[in-house]
Amino acid sequence: xxxxxxxxxxxxxxxxxxxxxxxxxxxxxxxxxxxxxxxxxxxxxxxxxxxxxxxxxxxxxxxxxxxxxxxxxxxxxxxxxxxxxxxxxxxxxxxxxxxxxxxxxxxxxxxxxxxxxxxxxxxxxxxxxxxxxxxxxxxxxxxxxxxxxxxxxxxxxxxxxxxxxxxxxxxxxxxxxxxxxxxxxxxxxxxxxxxxxxxxxxxxxxxxxxxxxxxxxxxxxxxxxxxxxxxxxxxxxxxxxxxxxxxxxxxxxxxxxxxxxxxxxxxxxxxxxxxxxxxxxxxxxxxxxxxxxxxxx
Numbered sequence: 380x381x382x383x384x385x386x387x388x389x390x391x392x393x394x395x396x397x398x399x400x401x402x403x404x405x406x407x408x409x410x411x412x413x414x415x416x417x418x419x420x421x422x423x424x425x426x427x428x429x430x431x432x433x434x435x436x437x438x439x440x441x442x443x444x445x446x447x448x449x450x451x452x453x454x455x456x457x458x459x460x461x462x463x464x465x466x467x468x469x470x471x472x473x474x475x476x477x478x479x480x481x482x483x484x485x486x487x488x489x490x491x492x493x494x495x496x497x498x499x500x501x502x503x504x505x506x507x508x509x510x511x512x513x514x515x516x517x518x519x520x521x522x523x524x525x526x527x528x529x530x531x532x533x534x535x536x537x538x539x540x541x542x543x544x545x546x547x548x549x550x551x552x553x554x555x556x557x558x559x560x561x562x563x564x565x566x567x568x569x570x571x572x573x574x575x576x577x578x579x580x581x582x583x584x585x586x587x588x589x590x591x592x593x594x595x596x597x598x599x600x601x602x603x604x605x606x607x608x609x610x611x612x613x614x615x616x617x618x619x620x621x622x623x624x625x626x627x628x629x630x631x632x633x634x635x636x637x638x639x640x641x642x643x644x645x646x647x648x649x650x651x652x653x654x655x656x657x658x659x660x661x662x663x664x665x666x667x668x669x670x671x672x673x674x675x676x
Contacts, residue, residue: 384496384497385415386414386443386445388444389417389418389447390419390447391449392451393451398475401450401473402418404489405448408490409493417440420433437459437463438462441468447468447469447471450473450475451472452478453472453481453482454626456482457481457526460648461524461625463648465645469650471650480568484653495654496651502652503649503650503652505649507643507648508563508644508646509524509529509563509586509625509644510642511641513639515634515637523625524625524646526566526626527565528626529623529639530559531559531611531621531624533616533619534622538618538619540613540614540616540617541614541615542613544610544611546588546608548608548610554594554598555594556593556594560590562589563643564587567579568662571600576600577600584606585602586605586607588600588602611638611641612638613639615635621634
């Protein structure tokens with residue numbers, strides 16, 4: 380049973396031998412079921428295939444495919460999410476990276492899990508993105524979306540910066556630190572976690588603001604309503620050139636005096652998971668929850 384997935388796109392950020400192996404396996408399964416598969420031109424070239432159904436641009440997938448399969452790590456899904464958010468096309472990840480919080484299927488589960496998915500045994504979750512905008516003297520200079528997080532920091536990590544934080548245009552605090560992270564619930568288990576932020580369930584409608592090594596003993600992560608508008612006003616960046624980073628993949632230059640405004644994007648990403656997927660099980664297995672000294676659990 381195809382369950383409505385008549386055309387499926389398979390994409391990858393990098394083309395290692397392991398990733399190409401998984402792409403070939405998935406392509407064989409789908410083709411055997413009579414499902415049309417779309418492959419990127421670079422994949423066809425690496426595999427020595429000659430097909431007419433190559434993907435011209437990822438941004439076009441929303442109008443071409445019923446399902447997008449991303450083979451790689453979480454970074455690969457982050458890149459695809461910015462192109463497909465709001466298209467309504469579900470995305471499922473096959474983990475060929477390290478942690479794989481967003482990629483729910485491991486390589487040894489490809490046969491089993493895609494059997495479930497193609498028989499209709501799956502769930503879809505909406506994950507909202509963040510939209511970051513840079514204003515300079517009131518003019519919009521640049522913008523980008525992010526699935527995980529928006530980070531404002533100096534270009535040199537050996538320098539501190541000074542900024543004001545505002546939520547819904549209300550002043551919160553002035554701070555000197557290595558920068559600040561604004562993360563979605565999806566991104567709470569990424570960079571924000573390593574900076575001491577809380578783990579948030581992906582269905583929460585909230586944002587977390589995490590200071591990066593502040594020059595104070597009292598600064599703590601702040602969780603605000605998902606509809607909040609968070610503004611970071613650059614006061615001073617010493618000798619460094621401040622920058623805005625979205626998902627550690629898109630970098631936008633900043634200047635002293637700029638205002639960076641972060642809001643929830645109206646266009647969500649639809650992540651598909653095989654039935655039985657559990658966020659808490661992912662935390663247990665990937666973050667070593669409940670592990671004890673000595674290796675026993």
